[in-house]
Amino acid sequence: MSTALLNISGVNKRFGGLQALTDVGIRIEKGQIYGLIGPNGAGKTTFFNVITGLYQPDSGSFELAGKPYSPSAPHQVAKAGIARTFQNIRLFGEMTALENVMVGRHVRTRQGVIGAILRHKAARLEEAAIRAKAQELLDFVGIGQFANRTARYLSYGDQRRLEIARALATDPTLLALDEPAAGMNATEKLALRELLVKIQGAGITILLIEHDVKLMMGLCDRISVLEYGKLIAEGLPAEIQKNKAVIEAYLGTGSSH
Numbered sequence: 001m002s003t004a005l006l007n008i009s010g011v012n013k014r015f016g017g018l019q020a021l022t023d024v025g026i027r028i029e030k031g032q033i034y035g036l037i038g039p040n041g042a043g044k045t046t047f048f049n050v051i052t053g054l055y056q057p058d059s060g061s062f063e064l065a066g067k068p069y070s071p072s073a074p075h076q077v078a079k080a081g082i083a084r085t086f087q088n089i090r091l092f093g094e095m096t097a098l099e100n101v102m103v104g105r106h107v108r109t110r111q112g113v114i115g116a117i118l119r120h121k122a123a124r125l126e127e128a129a130i131r132a133k134a135q136e137l138l139d140f141v142g143i144g145q146f147a148n149r150t151a152r153y154l155s156y157g158d159q160r161r162l163e164i165a166r167a168l169a170t171d172p173t174l175l176a177l178d179e180p181a182a183g184m185n186a187t188e189k190l191a192l193r194e195l196l197v198k199i200q201g202a203g204i205t206i207l208l209i210e211h212d213v214k215l216m217m218g219l220c221d222r223i224s225v226l227e228y229g230k231l232i233a234e235g236l237p238a239e240i241q242k243n244k245a246v247i248e249a250y251l252g253t254g255s256s257h
């Protein structure tokens with residue numbers, strides 16, 4: 001029996017004349033930090049979008065914790081236990097940090113948004129619990145002191161943390177992060193790295209796309225490499241670093257990644 005937390009195989013995705021993904025698969029064990037790298041346009045975000053229900057694949061088999069799951073809609077994927085962040089920060093800029101996390105939490109609540117609006121007694125109690133949980137998550141990612149600050153006034157690094165807190169609010173078993181270090185300075189990257197290790201320590205498996213190869217090499221348990229929509233390598237960071245096809249893929253694009 002498979003012990004993988006996430007086991008995906010045979011994913012194909014075509015956009016008109018462009019074959020964006022060809023027979024792509026991934027196998028992530030519980031508790032791993034798993035990296036997905038590759039030059040610009042390799043298909044990394046497309047693969048994320050398929051896994052999280054934003055794009056419908058042309059084919060593919062999907063299993064989470066040994067059970068088939070259907071990535072047909074983002075809310076179903078969240079219910080199944082996968083949470084994600086996006087390459088471009090997608091916060092509710094006019095809401096407070098706390099409110100942003102509370103919105104994420106509603107996926108896991110009984111009363112849902114309607115109940116919260118109607119403010120039944122049960123909903124009020126639940127709301128208090130959501131608020132407490134949201135504060136706990138802000139503390140966990142290190143921005144608890146900014147709970148009541150409007151999201152768009154947070155620093156860039158803190159907005160990224162807030163996105164992660166919001167994703168964690170759905171109680172995921174797998175957290176998928178699309179370029180979490182993009183635009184961060186060296187200090188913020190170091191802090192992000194610490195946060196990801198802390199999340200892993202809390203028992204959450206992480207899948208991340210990241211262009212900072214140095215960060216990935218020091219952080220990931222295993223790495224897959226995509227080029228032109230195909231997997232060209234999979235293995236330990238040390239193996240990936242000296243893999244000929246990977247080196248050529250990166251040099252070939254003239255990319256600095």
Ligand SMILES: Nc1ncnc2c1ncn2[C@@H]1O[C@H](COP(=O)(O)OP(=O)(O)OP(=O)(O)O)[C@@H](O)[C@H]1O
Nearest residue numbers: 015018020038039040041042043044045046047087
């Ligand atoms: N919605 C779409 N419609 C048409 N083509 C798309 C769409 N989304 C992605 N593509 C194309 O699919 C290919 C893979 O893009 P994708 O964004 O997945 O790459 P990536 O590896 O995430 O790149 P980057 O590192 O630049 O973010 C690209 O050629 C892109 O132009």
